[in-house]
Amino acid sequence: MPADREISELARVIERAxxxxxxxxxxxxxxxxxxxxRSPGGIWTRMAPIDFSDFLASEEARRETWRRRFExxxxxxxxxxxxxxxxxxxxxxxxxVAAVVTQNIDGLHQASGVPAEQVIELHGNSTYAHCLDCRRxxxxxxxxxxxxxxxxxxxxGACGGWVKTATISFGQAMPVEAMRRAEIETxxxxxxxxxxxxxxxxxxxxxxxxxxxxxxxxVIVNREPTGLDRVxxxxxxxxxxxxxxxxxxxx
Ligand SMILES: [Zn+2]
Numbered sequence: 001m002p003a004d005r006e007i008s009e010l011a012r013v014i015e016r017a018x019x020x021x022x023x024x025x026x027x028x029x030x031x032x033x034x035x036x037x038r039s040p041g042g043i044w045t046r047m048a049p050i051d052f053s054d055f056l057a058s059e060e061a062r063r064e065t066w067r068r069r070f071e072x073x074x075x076x077x078x079x080x081x082x083x084x085x086x087x088x089x090x091x092x093x094x095x096x097v098a099a100v101v102t103q104n105i106d107g108l109h110q111a112s113g114v115p116a117e118q119v120i121e122l123h124g125n126s127t128y129a130h131c132l133d134c135r136r137x138x139x140x141x142x143x144x145x146x147x148x149x150x151x152x153x154x155x156x157g158a159c160g161g162w163v164k165t166a167t168i169s170f171g172q173a174m175p176v177e178a179m180r181r182a183e184i185e186t187x188x189x190x191x192x193x194x195x196x197x198x199x200x201x202x203x204x205x206x207x208x209x210x211x212x213x214x215x216x217x218x219v220i221v222n223r224e225p226t227g228l229d230r231v232x233x234x235x236x237x238x239x240x241x242x243x244x245x246x247x248x249x250x251x
Contacts, residue, residue, distance in 0.1 A: 006236050010247040013217055013234060017191035020096050022088050023207055025103045027196020027222055028240045031082045034106055035075070052171035055164065056132075062153035062162065069126070069165055070144050081112035083241030084195060087248040089113040099185040103197060103204050105167045120182045122204045124167035124175065129154070133161030140165070174203060186211045193219045196240045199226040208232075 014020070026034075047068075054061040081089075089112040091097040100109050101120045107127040109119045129138040136158050143154045143163065154163040168175060186192065192211035199205040199220075208228055212218040218232045221243050229235045236243050245251060 003238070006234070006238070007243065007246045009234055010219060010221075010236065010243070011249075013191060013219060014091070014096060014193075014247060017096055017217070019098050019189055020091065020191035020193060021099050021101060021185050021189040021207075021211065022091065022097050022193045022195055023101045023197060024088070024109070024195045025197025025199075025201075025222075027198070028082075028084045028088075029079075029104050029106050029108055030196070031084055031239065031241050032079045032106075032108060033076075034079050034104075034108075049170045052169040054171075055169060056162065059153060062164075063151070065164070066143070066147055066153055069140070070147065072126070073140065073144070076106065079106065079108070081108045083245040083251065084243075085109060085112035085241075087241070087244035087250055088195070090248050090250050092118055098188065099181070101182045101185065101204075101207060103201065105165075120178050120185065122168070122174065122178055122182065124165070126165045126167045129163050129165045131156035131159060131161040131163050134159045138163050179203070182207055183210070186216075187214055189214075189216050191219070192216045193221065194226070194228075194232075195221045195244060196223075197226070198222060198224060199228050 050061050050065050055065055085108050088100060092114045099118050099120055100114055102109060103123050105123050105126040107125055110116050129140060129143055130136060134156060136156055146154060156163055186207045189211055192208055194208050199208065208218055212231055219234045220226055220229060220232045221236045221240055223237060225237060
């Protein structure tokens with residue numbers, strides 16, 4: 001299909017939708033300059049991820065986790081939502097999209113104006129931290145000041161628990177509540193749009209399959225082919241921002 005026909009087909013599908021879900025992965029944030037962790041040259045191909053059990057067991061692992069987190073901060077510094085995020089936010093504003101389910105941990109959907117309660121984060125959020133025991137929230141900038149002063153991994157001032165970014169680490173259980181909400185939204189959707197996920201990481205990648213089996217229209221916008229292209233109703237192997245932006249009619 002020529003590019004402009006693909007865009008108008010996507011626009012038509014979006015117009016017909018009564019209740020849609022957008023599912024996003026690293027591809028949409030890559031267009032904001034945030035490197036995809038799993039891509040060639042991504043962080044996890046250069047250094048082994050620290051398993052959650054090691055974080056719990058070792059002060060050295062905790063220090064290394066935090067050192068890396070602050071390094072990432074320097075790399076992401078100034079990353080802003082792009083046209084793809086803005087298109088998704090516009091669909092939420094119009095009421096077409098009821099929920100954004102994301103594998104990303106950068107908070108850019110919220111930064112683009114999607115209300116936090118409509119963003120379901122399957123891998124958590126790295127823009128703040130919390131105590132693993134009492135869940136008290138901590139801000140990254142404050143933790144960094146203390147880390148650079150003391151060189152020790154942060155400990156909860158209220159209960160003495162370990163403080164960790166609010167992300168789901170390797171070896172850490174998927175967040176039950178987020179998974180449950182994502183399933184409810186998926187089953188309620190008549191349109192499911194994948195934007196910038198190669199759909200390789202399970203269980204998250206099971207949601208588009210579930211939507212399709214439940215009778216929803218499945219659209220995949222991703223630069224590279226995915227494992228679900230053959231079951232999708234519409235596949236656009238193109239840049240996310242340009243594609244969604246054109247289909248939704250925003251810059
Ligand atoms: Zn605590």
